[in-house]
Amino acid sequence: xxxxxxxxxxxxxxxxxxxxxxxxxxxxxxxxxxxxxxxxxxxxxxxxxxxxxxxxxxxxxxxxxxxxxxxxxxxxxxxxxxxxxxxxxxxxxxxxxxxxxxxxxxxxxxxxxxxxxxxxxxxxxxxxxxxxxxxxxxxxxxxxxxxxxxxxxxxxxxxxxxxxxxxxxxxxxxxxxxxxxxxxxxxxxxxxxxxxxxxxxxxxxxxxxxxxxxxxxxxxxxxxxxxxxxxxxxxxxxxxxxxxxxxxxxxxxxxxxxxxxxxxxx
Numbered sequence: 227x228x229x230x231x232x233x234x235x236x237x238x239x240x241x242x243x244x245x246x247x248x249x250x251x252x253x254x255x256x257x258x259x260x261x262x263x264x265x266x267x268x269x270x271x272x273x274x275x276x277x278x279x280x281x282x283x284x285x286x287x288x289x290x291x292x293x294x295x296x297x298x299x300x301x302x303x304x305x306x307x308x309x310x311x312x313x314x315x316x317x318x319x320x321x322x323x324x325x326x327x328x329x330x331x332x333x334x335x336x337x338x339x340x341x342x343x344x345x346x347x348x349x350x351x352x353x354x355x356x357x358x359x360x361x362x363x364x365x366x367x368x369x370x371x372x373x374x375x376x377x378x379x380x381x382x383x384x385x386x387x388x389x390x391x392x393x394x395x396x397x398x399x400x401x402x403x404x405x406x407x408x409x410x411x412x413x414x415x416x417x418x419x420x421x422x423x424x425x426x427x428x429x430x431x432x433x434x435x436x437x438x439x440x441x442x443x444x445x446x447x448x449x450x451x452x453x454x455x456x457x458x459x460x461x462x463x464x465x466x467x468x469x470x471x472x473x474x475x476x477x478x479x480x481x482x483x484x485x486x487x488x489x490x491x492x
Contacts, residue, residue, distance in 0.1 A: 260285075260483060261298060261318075264463065266380055266389030267416025267431045268453045269485065271356045272314035272344050276304035276490045282321070283483035285467075289476060295322040301491075313345040338364050344378075354380045360395070370399030374408075385418040400440075410437035416453075427455045431465075445474030451481070459487040 260283050265271055273279040283296045298318035305311030320336035344358040355378065362372040374395025381388050391412040400406040416431035433449040451465020463483045470476035 260296060260465075260481060262376065262378070262391060263412065263414055263433045263435075263449060264431070264453070265378060266391065266412070266414035266433065267387040268429050268461075268463065271346055271354055271378060271380060272312070273300045273302045273487065275302045275311050277302065277487055278491055279485065279487045281483060281485045283481055285479055285481045288478045288480065290326065292325040293322070294320045294324065297321040308345055308347075312349075313343050316342045316344065318342070336365065337367050338362050352382050354382075362395075368399070368401060368404050370397060370404075372397050372404070385421060386415070387417075388415045389413070405439040405441050408437065408439040410435055412436070429453045429455070443473045445470055446472040459489065461485045 261269070261281055279300045281296075281298050281300070284293070285296060286293045296318065297320070298316055300314050300316040302312075302314040303310045317339065318341075319339045322333065323336055324331060324333040326332075340360060340362040342358050342360040344356050346354065346356045348355040358376045358378065360374050360376065364370070372395050374393060376391055376393040379390050391410075393410050393412075394407065396407045397404045412433060412435040414431060414433035416429050419425040419428045419430070430452045431450070435447045435449075436444065437447070438444040447467065447469045448471050449465055449467050451463055453461055453463040455461045461484070463481070463485070465481045465483075467479040467481060468477075469479070
């Protein structure tokens with residue numbers, strides 16, 4: 227019962243790009259699916275039915291000095307069917323994207339917007355499984371769309387949460403920055419420090435992701451951080467990200483994110 231309720235409490239980044247590392251397949255673009263990773267060990271698989279949730283992440287790259295604000299809105303309708311009650315519908319984008327190009331900083335809105343529908347297929351006492359079909363539309367720079375899906379499995383035991391993901395996406399108009407296809411596999415682990423009290427609000431977590439895009443070298447990324455659950459509806463997460471740990475272009479990033487659930491809409 228506890229695990230079932232937890233599943234319904236969560237999206238920013240969590241943006242919801244199709245590829246965990248490439249964000250829709252753009253090599254060197256190391257904005258990442260922060261929300262997807264947190265679903266494995268901190269947040270739940272979908273938002274509580276009938277509630278709206280928002281997530282804002284501030285992401286700064288020590289390597290490139292680029293800064294962005296991945297943002298997402300997530301809503302799960304109240305109901306008893308898989309599409310209306312067990313599926314979270316989400317939209318994600320970078321509300322701010324600031325990059326240094328040719329020595330000058332350019333700040334603008336996201337160059338793409340992503341949509342996802344995350345459906346809980348199995349809601350067990352400890353094991354939960356979901357699938358998330360996704361679509362990314364380019365607003366500039368690239369043509370066409372990227373379509374794909376992610377399978378998410380999470381296992382909770384005691385104060386420990388662990389999970390795994392497998393994702394694939396394909397481009398309708400491949401280019402040198404937008405591979406025809408991309409696979410990625412991820413795993414994560416988190417542990418709440420205590421069952422109650424002040425330490426019970428803290429959850430350290432870590433992740434690793436392996437990605438293999440068509441026509442590009444495979445790459446591995448690692449992540450580590452800690453989340454502080456301020457209230458039942460507000461949480462703050464601080465984490466470090468290391469892309470290109472093996473393969474790809476190295477990029478070290480720092481992320482501070484806020485997740486807020488606005489409660490029942492009806």
